[in-house]
Amino acid sequence: MTWLITGGAGYIGAHVARAMTEAGERVVALDDLSAGYPARLPSDVPLVEGSSLDGALLKRVLAEYGVTGVVHLAARKQVAESVAQPTRYYRENVGGLATLLEAVAEAGVGRFLFSSSAAVYGNPDVELITEDTPCAPVNPYGETKLTGEWLVRAAGRAHGISTVCLRYFNVAGAATPELADTGVFNIVPMVFDRLTRDEAPRIFGDDYPTPDGTCVRDYIHVADLAEAHLAAARRLVDRESGDGDLTVNIGRGEGVSVRELITVIGEVTGDRRTPVVEARRPGDAPRAVASAARAAEKLGWTARRGVREMAESAWRGWLLHHGQ
Numbered sequence: 001m002t003w004l005i006t007g008g009a010g011y012i013g014a015h016v017a018r019a020m021t022e023a024g025e026r027v028v029a030l031d032d033l034s035a036g037y038p039a040r041l042p043s044d045v046p047l048v049e050g051s052s053l054d055g056a057l058l059k060r061v062l063a064e065y066g067v068t069g070v071v072h073l074a075a076r077k078q079v080a081e082s083v084a085q086p087t088r089y090y091r092e093n094v095g096g097l098a099t100l101l102e103a104v105a106e107a108g109v110g111r112f113l114f115s116s117s118a119a120v121y122g123n124p125d126v127e128l129i130t131e132d133t134p135c136a137p138v139n140p141y142g143e144t145k146l147t148g149e150w151l152v153r154a155a156g157r158a159h160g161i162s163t164v165c166l167r168y169f170n171v172a173g174a175a176t177p178e179l180a181d182t183g184v185f186n187i188v189p190m191v192f193d194r195l196t197r198d199e200a201p202r203i204f205g206d207d208y209p210t211p212d213g214t215c216v217r218d219y220i221h222v223a224d225l226a227e228a229h230l231a232a233a234r235r236l237v238d239r240e241s242g243d244g245d246l247t248v249n250i251g252r253g254e255g256v257s258v259r260e261l262i263t264v265i266g267e268v269t270g271d272r273r274t275p276v277v278e279a280r281r282p283g284d285a286p287r288a289v290a291s292a293a294r295a296a297e298k299l300g301w302t303a304r305r306g307v308r309e310m311a312e313s314a315w316r317g318w319l320l321h322h323g324q
């Protein structure tokens with residue numbers, strides 16, 4: 001097998017490229033470098049600089065490298081930006097996927113893994129979100145992921161491609177400091193950012209119907225997530241080409257509240273200042289925790305790393321990229 005990893009120079013893509021090459025898989029990365037860094041990739045992984053919207057380039061890359069499977073991570077991922085620029089999100093996330101699937105079908109590539117998100121579910125009022133929980137995304141980003149899943153399954157059926165959609169929950173941590181997420185869009189870097197500015201971390205709402213009143217989420221270490229991709233890729237290879245689709249949650253199945261997470265970050269950084277409580281943010285669900293049962297059953301994969309490891313490894317990355 002030779003795997004094309006789109007978005008391979010990104011935060012998650014670089015972890016996936018590393019996990020797959022360490023496991024002996026042949027990998028080539030494609031990235032337009034709008035948010036990625038070539039230095040993140042292992043030195044033996046070729047990087048093609050270009051966009052998933054460039055059909056001619058995709059055809060060339062699939063042929064030149066003899067690609068037999070695709071792991072598609074390239075996408076824009078900021079919820080607020082998607083609300084402000086919905087057409088851009090549909091064009092790049094859905095249009096880029098359609099262009100890629102056309103090239104994949106034409107080249108006869110039989111395996112396709114799609115990077116989806118818990119954002120497809122919206123805010124369901126359930127204890128554990130299973131893959132059968134109805135999908136009702138609440139922002140254009142989530143809509144592009146759900147539309148993307150439909151497109152992946154439809155193209156799989158039409159062209160005999162085996163497909164897997166992985167719905168990631170809240171990704172955090174880093175396998176090594178160099179691979180850390182450099183953006184400040186998720187809660188862990190947002191708390192680091194506040195501490196670095198000598199300000200108290202913020203909690204948006206502490207009157208939710210949860211044990212400590214703050215929102216509860218399912219955090220997953222990016223190194224575990226990368227291993228889930230490897231397991232899914234192997235599962236795709238074991239199946240016959242065209243052997244249906246699989247949709248799987250990738251989470252720990254354990255809820256951690258915002259207050260609990262900030263306490264762990266305080267222990268890790270040594271900065272235990274009391275968080276300030278501000279108003280709720282519109283659109284935040286009280287609780288979003290995955291059922292991890294299907295991933296264990298279908299992929300033979302279960303997360304191994306806990307929230308403390310996520311905070312510690314993310315903090316090492318933060319210090320490397322943002323200084324003391």
Ligand SMILES: NC(=O)c1ccc[n+]([C@@H]2O[C@H](COP(=O)([O-])OP(=O)(O)OC[C@H]3O[C@@H](n4cnc5c(N)ncnc54)[C@H](O)[C@@H]3O)[C@@H](O)[C@H]2O)c1
Binds near residue numbers: 007074115
């Ligand atoms: N980080 C999370 O918490 C999270 C959660 C759920 C799903 N996801 C999904 O995982 C994937 C990777 O996310 P990430 O956190 O690594 O983000 P990232 O921004 O670090 O990585 C995305 C990479 O794709 C590249 N890219 C973007 N558009 C492209 C295009 N049209 N053509 C080629 N390259 C392009 C960027 O340069 C970047 O390197 C995305 O699809 C995202 O929606 C992420």
